[in-house]
Amino acid sequence: xxxxxxxxxxxxxxxxxxxxxxxxxxxxxxxxxxAGIVAxxxxxxxxxxxxxxxxxxxxxxxxxxxxxxxxxxIFGKIMGDSGAATSVAHxxxxxxxxGRALLITVLACAILSYGGVNIFILIFTVxxxxxxxxxxxxxxxxxxxxxxxxxGGTFTMTALPGTPSVQNLIPxxxxxxxxxxxxxxxxxxxxxxxxLGYSYLxxxxxxxRRTGEGFVPGPRDEHAANDLRPEDLPHWALSLxxxxxxxxxxxxxxNMQPQLPWVNVALVAGCVAGVGLFHRRFKAVVAMLxxxxxxxxxxxxxxxxxxxxxxxxxxIPAFKDFADSVSRxxxxxxxxxxxxxxVMAGIMGSASGGLRIFMQTMAPHYIGLGVQPALLHRIxxxxxxxxxxxPHNGVVITMLMxxxxxxxxxxxxxxVETVLVPVAALAVALAIAAAL
Numbered sequence: 001x002x003x004x005x006x007x008x009x010x011x012x013x014x015x016x017x018x019x020x021x022x023x024x025x026x027x028x029x030x031x032x033x034x035a036g037i038v039a040x041x042x043x044x045x046x047x048x049x050x051x052x053x054x055x056x057x058x059x060x061x062x063x064x065x066x067x068x069x070x071x072x073x074i075f076g077k078i079m080g081d082s083g084a085a086t087s088v089a090h091x092x093x094x095x096x097x098x099g100r101a102l103l104i105t106v107l108a109c110a111i112l113s114y115g116g117v118n119i120f121i122l123i124f125t126v127x128x129x130x131x132x133x134x135x136x137x138x139x140x141x142x143x144x145x146x147x148x149x150x151x152g153g154t155f156t157m158t159a160l161p162g163t164p165s166v167q168n169l170i171p172x173x174x175x176x177x178x179x180x181x182x183x184x185x186x187x188x189x190x191x192x193x194x195x196l197g198y199s200y201l202x203x204x205x206x207x208x209r210r211t212g213e214g215f216v217p218g219p220r221d222e223h224a225a226n227d228l229r230p231e232d233l234p235h236w237a238l239s240l241x242x243x244x245x246x247x248x249x250x251x252x253x254x255n256m257q258p259q260l261p262w263v264n265v266a267l268v269a270g271c272v273a274g275v276g277l278f279h280r281r282f283k284a285v286v287a288m289l290x291x292x293x294x295x296x297x298x299x300x301x302x303x304x305x306x307x308x309x310x311x312x313x314x315x316i317p318a319f320k321d322f323a324d325s326v327s328r329x330x331x332x333x334x335x336x337x338x339x340x341x342x343v344m345a346g347i348m349g350s351a352s353g354g355l356r357i358f359m360q361t362m363a364p365h366y367i368g369l370g371v372q373p374a375l376l377h378r379i380x381x382x383x384x385x386x387x388x389x390x391p392h393n394g395v396v397i398t399m400l401m402x403x404x405x406x407x408x409x410x411x412x413x414x415x416v417e418t419v420l421v422p423v424a425a426l427a428v429a430l431a432i433a434a435a436l
Contacts, residue, residue, distance in 0.1 A: 006318030009041020014347055014392075017309065021391040022407045031305040031392075035312040042316045049312050057311025058304040061394075065120070069300040069398075070293055071267035072124030075246065076402075077292030078271060080128040082278035083232075084239035089132030091236040101137035102147045102201045105130040106194075109151025114163055117250050119152045119395055121263060123402050125246055125270070131221060131403075138214040139205055145403055146204070146413030150197040153395060153418050155190035158351070158385040159378075159425065166352045167384050171377040174359035175367075182378035184436070185429040189382050192425040197417045204413070218404025238277060246270035299401040303394040310348040319347065320361060327362060333369045334433055337362070337376060338383035338426055346387030349394060355384040375433050382426050389418035 013034040020030045032050065039049035079085045092104050108129070109122055117125075127148075134144045157165045161180035172179050180186075208214070233239070249266035256262055275285060282288050313319055326340050340362055345354030358380060366376055389396055391407055396414055400407065 006042040006316060007322045010038055010313055010316070010318055010322070010347060012041070013037040013309075013313075014390075018391045022411065024406055024408060027302045027392070027397055028305050031309040035309045038309075038312050038316065042318055044312075044316065053312045053315055054308040056308075058308035060311075061304040061307040062300060065303075066300060067264045068118075068120060068267070069124075069296040071264055071271060072121055073296035073299075073402075074289055074292035075242070075267050075270050075274065076124040076128055077288060077295060078274035078278070079125070079239075079242065080131075081288055082234065082239075082274060082281045084234055084242065084274065084278060085128035086132045087233040087236045087239040088129055088243075089136060090233065093133060093136045099137060101130075101133035101139060102143060102205060103198065104133055105144065105147040106151035106198060106201070109148055110156050110194075112247060113152045113156040113165070114160060117247060118263065119157070120398060121246070121250070121267070122152045123148065123395075123399055125243060125267075127402060129243075135215045135217075137205075140208050140213050140215065141218065141403065141405060142410040142413050143201055143204055143208070145399060145405055145410040146197075146201055146417050148399060148403075149389075149414045149417040150194070150201065150421070153389070154197060154385060154422055155193040155425075158381045158422070159186045159190040159193060159429075161186045161378075167355060167381050170352060170355050170359055171363075171380055174363055175373040175377050177373050177377040181374040182433070185375070185432050186378050186382070188432055189422075189425040189429040192428050193421050196424060197421045200416055200421070221404060234278060234281070241277060242270040242274040245273050295402075299398045302397045302401060306349055306392050306394050306397055309392065310350055310353055313347055314353065314357060319344075322347075323358075323362065327365065332434070333366050333371045334375060334379050334430055337366045337371065338379050338430065341380045341383040342387040342423075345384045346390055349388065349390060349392040351384040351388035354388060355380060358384075379426070379429060379433065382422065382429055386419060386423045386426060389414060 016037070017030050017034040021027060032054070035050060035054045036046060038044075039046050093101065096104060105126075108126055112122055112126065113119060130144050130148065131141075134141060156163055158167045161183040163179070168179055171177065172181065246266045246269065249269060250263055253262035253266075275289075279285055323340050323344055326343055327336050329336060329339075331339065337358075341354060341358045344358050345351050348354045348357075363376065363380075367373060391411055396411070399414070400410060403410070
């Protein structure tokens with residue numbers, strides 16, 4: 001009975017968190033409230049849960065990623081205010097056509113993420129480029145959010161063999177399998193994700209044009225409203241240099257551990273290059289850098305708060321009990337495993353968090369049932385990228401904050417691209433695994 005109450009408490013807290021996030025309530029307030037509900041319904045000390053576990057999760061994420069958010073926001077500010085992002089957007093639109101803004105954004109995010117660029121870095125570094133592309137195409141910003149979600153948070157994150165994402169490396173380390181495990185299932189899932197995800201974006205773009213819905217800059221997109229002539233912008237090759245420096249350093253150092261300090265070095269190098277190349281284009285360099293730094297504060301605090309909630313959930317016995325009960329359902333082992341991973345990732349609001357716990361606690365059970373390690377690797381990786389993207393997901397929170405959108409305005413696109421599409425691709429991968 002006690003375990004049932006605990007599970008109900010977790011599900012009720014999760015439902016409330018999602019509902020209030022969609023209603024626009026501050027994620028700081030929501031995360032504390034819902035963590036308290038989880039604690040009270042699971043017999044935990046409220047003080048220990050909030051001041052201990054919750055704060056450990058929040059502070060741990062803040063400590064680990066503060067510099068990434070800080071330098072990333074400053075880099076984005078430099079690229080936006082200097083006109084560099086606008087310049088690159090103009091040349092891409094001229095060469096490939098303004099109507100391909102969504103495809104350009106998806107492919108840019110996909111190529112960079114498959115090259116080892118973390119999605120948090122993508123949000124800060126590529127956003128201003130995508131923003132100007134979407135402005136030139138006169139499409140609503142919500143579709144830019146969808147393009148980022150598809151390109152950076154789906155097939156290159158979980159499905160493509162060899163991807164350096166943490167979601168691919170966690171099962172590789174736990175199961176002693178290669179990063180290219182189960183390539184047929186992975187490639188098939190990736191194709192489905194791209195095809196369905198991009199088709200949805202095209203459909204929505206056509207619908208937006210029919211209804212007259214166009215580009216509207218957000219409160220922090222003032223530079224996007226500046227109609228500078230292309231000849232007044234920095235040369236596109238020069239504008240690409242800071243981004244090239246960041247991506248080059250990240251890719252060159254991706255096998256060096258720990259990698260995060262090198263990512264920070266890459267962003268600092270990009271910032272220095274941007275200021276050095278474009279300092280004459282800024283009215284006040286110091287003030288501009290300060291505004292960029294300030295832009296990082298709310299996204300990282302909100303994301304850290306969600307991590308704190310997930311930390312509270314992950315420590316209670318009811319969390320594992322619920323996953324165990326799902327694994328005991330009369331389902332084929334791979335289907336059962338994918339469902340358990342999805343549940344864990346969904347409750348925690350983290351693909352990597354849910355996948356890591358699954359590998360530590362449940363993977364041996366499925367290996368014992370005769371599931372091939374390579375298949376378990378690929379299927380569990382793909383599954384981790386399904387329900388993880390519910391409204392309380394840290395990347396979702398960061399993406400919406402940086403892009404100046406609310407859940408009500410743009411979460412539908414995120415849900416379609418990073419929940420419905422990956423789940424459909426997972427079904428295809430499971431069918432192929434069963435047939436081979």
